[in-house]
């Protein structure tokens with residue numbers, strides 16, 4: 001079995017997840033990590049036994065031992081590591097959103113095409129069992145064709161105010177709707193014709209974080225399907241989980257719904273309660289499991305077997321085009337055709 005040699009660029013919260021998953025994959029070898037925060041990089045390297053540590057993506061992508069990189073830098077800092085990796089012939093898994101601007105996404109896509117490397121955007125919900133089962137139900141034709149989707153993916157206010165330090169340099173459309181716009185494209189197997197969106201900038205702005213509190217977008221697909229996507233970043237901290245993720249997909253011969261907020265366990269303390277999360281990344285008696293691992297495993301398999309990943313650079317670019325139109329529509333107060 002060929003082992004794919006990898007480097008991880010950006011080892012914050014999500015990059016640490018990449019490290020854990022890569023270490024658990026039988027056909028992957030973690031060669032190096034890079035982070036501009038040297039202390040964080042050293043901590044991750046020591047904790048997980050990573051042989052090489054670099055202080056920049058430029059140094060890591062020049063390492064001849066490395067076949068492929070995963071990139072988990074903040075949303076607005078994906079472009080330079082992607083282009084640099086492509087120029088050095090490395091295959092790439094980049095976190096969602098592919099970019100926060102269409103200009104960045106186009107530059108990244110053209111570098112990837114020019115240097116003929118593979119790029120997968122980590123739309124990890126395409127590996128989340130609940131959302132995969134929806135796709136398979138549709139593909140089997142069990143409930144007819146999709147007509148209308150409602151997809152809500154929201155976070156509590158903890159995420160933009162404490163969890164990430166750069167929420168003012170992205171927005172809830174890039175951070176959360178990137179997932180739901182991708183799921184809608186995947187389920188409708190179609191491209192977007194037009195979007196009409198509204199947003200609100202009040203609560204976070206009043207706290208000194210100048211980014212919208214929420215977006216609601218009505219999306220029309222070319223063959224007539226439609227979807228409403230809703231993402232908010234200001235749900236109260238009292239919610240029992242930081243993420244609220246729900247889908248309702250109305251089809252010509254049935255409806256399918258998903259709710260991943262409760263994952264089977266409800267934990268009640270004396271004055272608190274929570275819904276612990278297991279399905280994304282978990283350890284069962286020392287073995288790493290979860291759909292983040294499945295997504296990274298798929299990427300590594302595609303590199304080892306020279307196959308196109310399930311999510312391509314074109315999917316990433318189409319997603320950014322939708323998000324860009326959503327922002328434009330909300331700003332102008334009118335529908336935008338893509």
Ligand SMILES: NC(=O)c1ccc[n+]([C@@H]2O[C@H](COP(=O)([O-])OP(=O)(O)OC[C@H]3O[C@@H](n4cnc5c(N)ncnc54)[C@H](O)[C@@H]3O)[C@@H](O)[C@H]2O)c1
Pocket residue numbers: 009010011012013014015034035036037040055056057072073074075076077081095096097122123124164165175
């Ligand atoms: N797929 C998902 O569902 C999912 C979940 C969470 C986060 N994410 C995405 O992952 C990315 C990272 O998010 P996070 O929460 O881990 O952020 P984070 O702030 O915790 O970590 C980002 C890290 O990147 C480092 N960094 C910045 N520029 C760098 C550079 N040029 N080279 C090397 N390191 C650099 C920072 O020092 C930091 O350690 C974001 O794009 C986010 O949207 C995806």
